[in-house]
Amino acid sequence: MVITTDDLETTCPNCKGSGKEDRLPCPKCSGKGVILTGQGNTLLHFIKKHLHE
Ligand SMILES: [Zn+2]
Numbered sequence: 001m002v003i004t005t006d007d008l009e010t011t012c013p014n015c016k017g018s019g020k021e022d023r024l025p026c027p028k029c030s031g032k033g034v035i036l037t038g039q040g041n042t043l044l045h046f047i048k049k050h051l052h053e
Helices: 038-051
Strands: 009-011 034-036
Antiparallel strands (some): 009 034
C-alpha cells in the first residue's frame, strides 16, 4: 500500500492553503494551511497509540 501526503492531508478549505485568515493564523488548520483527512487522522491515531506502548 502506498500512502502519499495527499492521502493524509488536504488543502485547508477555510484559508485555501495560505494558513492565514485576516493576517492571523487560520483557526481551522492552526496556520498550517492543510488539514488532516480521515486517513491522516487514522494514521496519526495509530502512531500516537503505539508510541505510548
Ligand atoms: Zn486554514
